[in-house]
Amino acid sequence: MPIYNAPVKDIQFVLHDLLRVSEQDIPGFEDLDRDFTGAVVEEAGKVATAVLHPLNAVGDREGCVLENGVVRTPTGFKDAFEAMKDGGWTAMDCDPAYGGQGLPYVMHTAAQEPFVSANMAFNMYQGLTHGAYSAIYAHGSDDQKQTYLPKLTTCEWTGTMNLTEPHCGTDLGLMRTKAVPQDDGTYKITGQKIFISAGDHDLASNIIHLVLAKIQGGPDGIKGVSLFIVPKFMVNDDGSLGARNGVSVGKIEEKMGIHGNSTCVMNYDAATGFLLGEAHKGMRAMFTMMNEARLGVGLQGYAQAESAYQNAVAYANDRLQGRAVTGAENPDGPADPLIVHPDIRRNLMDQKSFVEGARAFTYWGAYLIDRAHRNSDKDADGLISLMTPVIKGFLTDKGFEYATAAQQVYGGHGYIEEWGMSQYARDARIAMIYEGANGIQALDLVGRKLALDGGKHVMAFFEMIKSFIKENEGNEALNKDFLVPLKAASEDLQAAGMYFMQNGMKNPNNALSGSYDFMHMMGHVCLGLMWARMAKAAMEALDSGASDTAFYETKIATGRYYMARQLPATGMHLARINTGADTVMALQAANF
Template structure:
């Protein structure tokens, strides 16, 4: 049976030493986020996910959800665990105090999301989607809508969903057929079918608030005619109590490769009553608020599943005895050496470790930028943070899920044949991780978003929020003898390659969109590697300083230095090959006629 232990020590390092959260307690929303308070929250969160959520992970995978007479029953223990989640106040951790939330920084919510996903990805999706619905209603809803829906979503007694996909359209939402007919009372009659709706129907909450994309008859064609609607499972009376069942039903639940514990539903809207959120025909603007929050959340899912897979792969590698080390016996008192002594196993373990720890820091720093974008008193600082978050959102979504899946498969490889057997849990991590590369915008779409939208926006304005801090770090530390050769110089070389690739795409993409499209996935990966390289170079600087000052936990910082060196030696050089692929162009990719395949 797999286990999970929240990496509290690494969280403390990132929050307290790399990000230095204490420096921001003077900002709105950060006053209560003292080191002691945040540490206490994470300690309690770890106890909850390790003791309550993780033990029902395999149960959820084995039992799945069941649909009978339109009612979905979640796996054994899920309903009780969700009740504890609500009673513990976890649903409102980062939500606005005006509506009953605790108002803590998003960066704290990101930590909790990673722990939840690592412990039980399928379970974590129920409250995760509710947060996206909360964000959309908070930013685009009317005062009355906020008053009606937000307190219950924050409390957790109601959950939320996002309804985009239809049987004939996914990414191209302009093709949708679900319609919303205006009614005399100001509501709309919603009719259509939505598929792949995570947590679309379940037995854990009193009500489910669906956010549904639909077209108002007579509106513009394509994506410009899409509007967003609030469609509750149960109608809400004027006094806040629940009324009659709305015209939305679960037609079926999908039989999926993974995340069996989450109910992925086909929802049929048969004249359901809904209310417009935001402006008519401007639904994508409001939905993108929810989608961007969801994309960052999915990136965290990739990280979380990668980390739990790494933990279990590492534990197995330390325990499993197979053959002797090629450099000499390492465990003479045993009939064979543990497989962790073998170089190829080390290659996989070090790759997993370097990814998870680097990606964690990258993601948490983005969480901090979200807080800046929403709460910083300086307008220029808010704008800069907004630009940064917009730029890196597709990178976090795509790279963390690509590597989360790759990490899970490497951990599975560490287990050998046992990695293929259900009881050991590793094959579930592989199956669960795979969906994160697909939903909330397939990773190829994320790459197109980065190259086609984010790079050119504002004549490169967004890109400067990422490039300038890296360039500044390199310039300030290039002469630091302790880190220049092993950490700063490799980062500088990779950064130069990223700049070359950016210039190439800007030039060639103007001539042919296929050149930019063909380069997009390789460019996104290069971008992510440089982002993690920046994190690891800064980590190495901190570790050297701590060791020079006689740090109490010397092994921890020495381990950070070795891991940073591995990243610089064995992962960051991939930017060279990626640049070569980008500059090779799209001709050989696009030349064949479809029939020639």
């Protein structure tokens, strides 16, 4: 059976050595000292290892079952969900006014990581609920907040997001689900929604569906879309549950992975809905929580790679096969462990240097969200808006790539379901698709975010790198292995941006043909920046006499690997971008 142990030290390193959370002038951060965050993450890790992880394979094998209109989750999920609720894990960053603990988002993120690594499909039930909480928190009336938020905070009720329809995913303007206004101010919602994660299940007494629909007679296209609260069971004035609403499960989809999560076709048949936020402004309401939701998906990407990596390392140390080319390292055994072989190392270092860089990037993003919200910092908000498509797109692409790479370490056993490595790859695959397929993330980045506020945020990002390099280039150890490659990579990225500016005007396809490469380039530059900062932090820790020298030295060595072996990818992406749209758009559609 696969293993999972929360990388508490690595998480603490990012929170304290890199982000220095407790020193930040952000309300609530003053409580995030090492002892507190350590205790939280340690405890989350225990729950993840003991409760969630053993159910990961169970969920994959059993899946969810629809019987007589009722969805049954896999064996053990209900008890585990109760344990999560009892532990208060669902309420961490929710508003104390509604029963939450009011902790910063960065703390929530650090605590979530072990849960996602241990059992991604399971954790989605609370993840979606958190999304519904955020939407109602941001856009609900006082009455709506009072009715729903306390229950969503505790996950006594869970939530869903209903966007996609059979004929439209990205292009929601094509939506057909209708909302018909009623005399009492409610709406009757009718239509079919697909790919609804946690659409129905047996973990909660009520499910609060947030549903995009078009109000009859409203504007055409995307401007006529509104957001509605559609509870599975109507809620009486006293908070008790009333009649079943007109929403039912059409079927559960058979998917490549995340079998433990019920992905439902939901049929709305004149279901009673309550307008959330303003009429025809549904997309705006949906998008207010986009940064958080997409950051959560980016986390899923690297968190699956983290789990897969842990198992690949264990296998590489355990499996005896062949001899080190430089001389036997296990001379008394029948063969050396796999980990002696350079190509196994190359693979494991690729995984390790990605995952640790990705964690830093994601937590930094969460920190920016806190700064944006808690300090009303518009620059932080702009920066995280810029980073969000990169966190989502790059980390999920690479997360899948490295989950697959970890599977490869197992040879034939990696292909056998019993060993668990296939599941990491299959589960990670969805993160590249949902919450906006990665091509859409690239489009968002290049077509929208680069030019946001007159390009101010991308300029600030380049400036941040430049200043960091300038401030530290006197540090010889840091300069050679970290700052020089970071400078080269960020110059590649700037050159790509320049190409877009110079050539995108005359033909926007020149920019959009390079959008995917740009997203990956920027991902590498961000991880390069994170590694340079982490290396600096590790060097400082060593200089100040930290006792765990192996940990900090490993951190620096891992960073060196990233800079030397991963960062050069920016050159390839730039070369692709610089060829423009000509070869990309050359063919008639009929000639594909």
